[in-house]
Amino acid sequence: MAAGIPEPAPPHRPVRRTARSIRHHVGDGLGWGLSIFAFLLLAGAFLSIIGDVFLRALPVLHAKLFTEITNGIGGGLKNAMEGTAVLSLGSLLLAAPVGIAAGVYLSEHGAGRWGSALRFLSDVLVGVPSIVLGYVGYITLVIYLGWQFSVAAGVITLAIMLLPYITRSTELALRSIPDAVREAGYALGAGEGHIVFQILLPGAASAILTGIFYAIALSMGETAPLLYTAGWSNYMWNGHMTQEPIGYLTYVVWTFINEPFKESHMLAFAAAFLITFGVLMLILLGRWMLARAQGKLGAYN
Amino acid sequence: MKFPIFRISLVATASLLPLSLVGVIVFLVLYSWPAIQYNALHFLWVNDWDLGNLYGNPITQHGQQIMPGARYGIWFLVVGTLASSAMALALALPLGIGSAIFLSEGLPRTWGTPLSLFVDLLASIPSVVYGLWGYAVLVPLLGQHVYPAMARALSFVPFLGGRPGSGYGLLTTSIVLAIMVVPLISATLREAMNTTDTALKEAGRSLGLSRFQVIRHIVLPNLRTVLTGVSILALGRALGETMAVLMVSGNALNYLPNNIYTPISTMASFIASQLDSALQDPTGMAVEALSEIALVLLLIAVVVNIVARLLLWMERIR
Numbered sequence: 001m002a003a004g005i006p007e008p009a010p011p012h013r014p015v016r017r018t019a020r021s022i023r024h025h026v027g028d029g030l031g032w033g034l035s036i037f038a039f040l041l042l043a044g045a046f047l048s049i050i051g052d053v054f055l056r057a058l059p060v061l062h063a064k065l066f067t068e069i070t071n072g073i074g075g076g077l078k079n080a081m082e083g084t085a086v087l088s089l090g091s092l093l094l095a096a097p098v099g100i101a102a103g104v105y106l107s108e109h110g111a112g113r114w115g116s117a118l119r120f121l122s123d124v125l126v127g128v129p130s131i132v133l134g135y136v137g138y139i140t141l142v143i144y145l146g147w148q149f150s151v152a153a154g155v156i157t158l159a160i161m162l163l164p165y166i167t168r169s170t171e172l173a174l175r176s177i178p179d180a181v182r183e184a185g186y187a188l189g190a191g192e193g194h195i196v197f198q199i200l201l202p203g204a205a206s207a208i209l210t211g212i213f214y215a216i217a218l219s220m221g222e223t224a225p226l227l228y229t230a231g232w233s234n235y236m237w238n239g240h241m242t243q244e245p246i247g248y249l250t251y252v253v254w255t256f257i258n259e260p261f262k263e264s265h266m267l268a269f270a271a272a273f274l275i276t277f278g279v280l281m282l283i284l285l286g287r288w289m290l291a292r293a294q295g296k297l298g299a300y301n
Numbered sequence: 302m303k304f305p306i307f308r309i310s311l312v313a314t315a316s317l318l319p320l321s322l323v324g325v326i327v328f329l330v331l332y333s334w335p336a337i338q339y340n341a342l343h344f345l346w347v348n349d350w351d352l353g354n355l356y357g358n359p360i361t362q363h364g365q366q367i368m369p370g371a372r373y374g375i376w377f378l379v380v381g382t383l384a385s386s387a388m389a390l391a392l393a394l395p396l397g398i399g400s401a402i403f404l405s406e407g408l409p410r411t412w413g414t415p416l417s418l419f420v421d422l423l424a425s426i427p428s429v430v431y432g433l434w435g436y437a438v439l440v441p442l443l444g445q446h447v448y449p450a451m452a453r454a455l456s457f458v459p460f461l462g463g464r465p466g467s468g469y470g471l472l473t474t475s476i477v478l479a480i481m482v483v484p485l486i487s488a489t490l491r492e493a494m495n496t497t498d499t500a501l502k503e504a505g506r507s508l509g510l511s512r513f514q515v516i517r518h519i520v521l522p523n524l525r526t527v528l529t530g531v532s533i534l535a536l537g538r539a540l541g542e543t544m545a546v547l548m549v550s551g552n553a554l555n556y557l558p559n560n561i562y563t564p565i566s567t568m569a570s571f572i573a574s575q576l577d578s579a580l581q582d583p584t585g586m587a588v589e590a591l592s593e594i595a596l597v598l599l600l601i602a603v604v605v606n607i608v609a610r611l612l613l614w615m616e617r618i619r
Binding site: 024025027028031032034035036037038039041042043045046047048049052053056097098099101102104105106117118120121122123124125126127128129130131132133134135136138139140160163164167191192193196214217218220221222223224227228250253254257268269272275276279280283 | 305306307308310311312314315317318319321322324325328329332395396397398399400402403404407416419420422423425426427428429430431432433434436437438480483487511512513514516517534537538540541542543544547548569570572573576588591592595598599602603605606607609610
């Protein structure tokens with residue numbers, strides 16, 4: 001580093017611009033310029049994605065989308081919207097109890113070897129490609145159990161994907177509650193179940209809910225795990241858990257864009273618009289809720 | 302002692318998480334067992350995926366029934382997957398580092414936090430929407446204007462010259478993948494930069510270094526392990542990405558890229574696109590071979606993630 005130290009300038013004399021200091025100024029300018037450029041490029045990509053989807057979807061956002069079902073090349077998106085809602089909420093119903101339980105375990109008893117192992121496996125599960133989960137769902141649920149393309153197969157596959165995210169957000173939420181709160185509970189004679197259900201989970205509710213919102217957003221946007229588990233249907237869901245395929249919005253985006261008809265393309269963009277804005281709203285809502293809750297008096301931070 | 306009902310039900314419910322991971326691996330191995338016996342690992346580095354004559358009579362080879370002429374080599378997928386992910390990482394790293402520097406060090410906190418939303422929200426856009434954007438915006442733009450000009454100007458550079466293609470291909474895939482994994486890199490780096498010891502930065506400043514020199518010579522070298530860890534993590538994401546790749550890669554079959562504009566396929570996108578045709582194989586070996594690809598992809602992803610997590614754990618970042 002010695003070479004990088006400039007001579008201290010004597011006081012009351014204008015600093016002489018040496019060749020080195022000019023080079024440093026140019027280097028600094030270049031460095032900042034490149035990092036600003038990197039940011040602008042990413043912000044531009046974000047705006048381009050959002051803007052493109054929005055502008056192309058705008059002309060087709062009729063009430064028809066919400067009242068009609070899809071046919072081969074066009075129609076509305078009523079069935080797909082219903083399917084996305086069923087699959088997201090269904091997978092959440094399965095994943096939330098398990099994920100929250102794992103999160104509670106990690107934050108309350110996670111210091112030891114078992115905790116590290118669980119944390120590690122959860123991190124590994126995040127990294128499993130979603131298409132692999134979809135394929136396993138296909139060979140086990142669809143083929144081996146004979147459920148065919150169905151709600152149950154799609155929901156279980158999605159739920160496995162969501163587990164590690166819910167676990168992690170729950171663990172982080174609970175860990176931010178100080179130990180003194182737990183000790184106060186034990187001192188009053190509460191059992192562990194009481195403390196978790198009546199003190200810890202309500203206290204961390206907003207942070208956990210933010211994680212749940214994130215999980216819903218994630219499940220809404222997924223396609224790969226559903227392709228070979230949920231299948232596709234042009235009709236409304238008839239309430240059967242197995243043997244009946246179900247439609248969902250992301251499928252519309254990826255298949256209808258390959259059709260040669262303008263109407264199909266417009267439907268694909270409309271579906272993309274609905275998912276993108278649904279997802280972004282959920283995530284922003286979660287962040288806002290968390291920020292608001294943390295600003296409140298007596299919040300655990 | 303009271304029977305700890307709560308603790309036991311907690312552990313039982315929580316254990317479904319590791320069980321599901323173990324289940325995924327076990328079922329995949331069981332199902333692809335015939336393909337593993339038939340192909341071993343050899344299929345990774347031979348080329349040509351060919352379902353054979355589907356109207357012929359199945360023949361028996363290496364103790365497994367296959368269709369006559371069937372071959373299950375996936376070297377082109379290995380090349381496509383590794384090349385697209387590596388190029389994506391090469392594009393994403395400078396973008397991630399640059400944006401992290403700008404957002405955490407170049408702006409006051411009141412500006413940096415809202416502006417970082419632009420980068421962070423990129424992570425929440427569904428992959429199929431990335432695919433749609435690539436299809437509708439990127440492919441026409443790059444294929445008709447950028448790539449022809451690039452190929453002409455760089456015709457003397459190997460892999461950058463040659464036929465510019467239609468816009469669907471390796472480079473477009475890498476660009477889309479890069480934008481998809483950049484938020485992970487940027488957010489992790491930003492968090493790590495914010496936790497860098499302020500005394501270190503101040504020491505650098507007091508030695509007369511400019512703010513950018515402090516970042517370049519003190520902050521970034523300090524974060525080398527974090528950077529490696531998060532790069533590997535991002536690589537893992539890119540390796541497993543399916544939908545966006547499916548929509549912009551050109552889905553080449555048995556074709557090895559000869560420049561960066563060539564259409565490719567990746568393992569993940571191949572699994573998604575080929576199941577329908579693999580189901581036509583009456584012996585079932587094609588579906589099992591796809592399952593073996595899924596297993597290979599899973600193992601790569603698991604190994605990559607383990608390495609990355611170990612590196613990040615050493616630096617206490619989750």
